[in-house]
Amino acid sequence: MKQIISLGMGVQSTAIYLMSSMGELPRADHAIFSDTGKEGAATYQYLDFLLGWQKENDGIPIAVCRDRNLHEDLLNAERPGRFTSIPAFTKNDDGSVGMLRRQCTAEYKITVVDNYIRDHIYGLSKGSRRPKTQIWHGITLDEIGRMSQPYEAWKINTYPFLGQMTFKTEATERLSWARPMTRSDVVQWYILQGLPIPPKSSCVFCPYQSDKAWALKKKHSPEDFRDAVRIDEAIRNSTAKGIHNPVYLHRSCRPLATIAFDVIKEEEWGECSGNCHV
Numbered sequence: 122m123k124q125i126i127s128l129g130m131g132v133q134s135t136a137i138y139l140m141s142s143m144g145e146l147p148r149a150d151h152a153i154f155s156d157t158g159k160e161g162a163a164t165y166q167y168l169d170f171l172l173g174w175q176k177e178n179d180g181i182p183i184a185v186c187r188d189r190n191l192h193e194d195l196l197n198a199e200r201p202g203r204f205t206s207i208p209a210f211t212k213n214d215d216g217s218v219g220m221l222r223r224q225c226t227a228e229y230k231i232t233v234v235d236n237y238i239r240d241h242i243y244g245l246s247k248g249s250r251r252p253k254t255q256i257w258h259g260i261t262l263d264e265i266g267r268m269s270q271p272y273e274a275w276k277i278n279t280y281p282f283l284g285q286m287t288f289k290t291e292a293t294e295r296l297s298w299a300r301p302m303t304r305s306d307v308v309q310w311y312i313l314q315g316l317p318i319p320p321k322s323s324c325v326f327c328p329y330q331s332d333k334a335w336a337l338k339k340k341h342s343p344e345d346f347r348d349a350v351r352i353d354e355a356i357r358n359s360t361a362k363g364i365h366n367p368v369y370l371h372r373s374c375r376p377l378a379t380i381a382f383d384v385i386k387e388e389e390w391g392e393c394s395g396n397c398h399v
């Protein structure tokens with residue numbers, strides 16, 4: 122059965138890629154990264170490093186998919202047409218703040234990886250049934266709540282850091298070759314190996330960010346922050362997509378460029394399931 126690493130370019134999934142390439146885990150067949158168009162500059166630098174490392178160390182082949190560009194699509198949000206929403210914020214008619222449905226992870230990441238597997242790994246035509254395939258995800262013990270069942274019968278979600286596999290039937294099986302680890306164990310592993318630690322990966326405009334994360338981006342990655350401001354302005358008027366009140370990246374429903382971020386308050390933020398942030 123094919124073993125595919127869902128490479129999100131964050132700390133955990135990149136560690137799975139490196140461990141598998143180095144023989145510390147069984148060797149997977151492929152790693153696939155779906156680039157939604159605007160990860161942080163540090164993530165693209167790390168991707169360059171990883172592609173070089175792969176060549177020098179006979180690492181598992183990495184496919185970088187750029188079939189769909191969420192950044193471009195959001196910049197053109199005023200165009201009529203189908204709208205894939207990110208978890209941005211808007212005020213309801215009663216003044217309360219609501220979050221839009223998150224469709225971006227499924228459409229710009231999970232589906233892109235699934236299509237790559239169908240088209241390039243198995244060479245199948247659209248609509249063909251894919252053979253059973255293990256998809257490896259970099260979820261660590263401290264994030265066990267993010268483990269999920271696949272929606273498709275051909276996928277077996279495989280969690281090397283949890284020691285579990287999940288199936289569409291909702292069955293769960295123990296993974297015999299697991300390497301249970303927390304995120305901080307994984308960080309220690311990079312340090313012991315002398316490997317650079319990847320930055321947290323996500324779209325620069327992802328609304329799943331605490332004030333502290335926004336403030337750090339504004340201070341240390343001003344170009345990424347400017348990109349986020351451009352998206353914030355581009356999505357404000359999404360009436361062509363059927364959203365009648367203004368849309369914002371920040372949950373205060375104020376323009377990103379004008380916000381004095383509260384860096385003291387530590388906030389817990391949900392994260393995408395699937396391939397974002399890991």
Ligand code: SF4
Pocket residue numbers: 157207208223225226229230322323324326327328329393397398
């Ligand atoms: S990082 Fe955020 S904006 Fe990007 S695909 Fe994931 S949820 Fe959507």
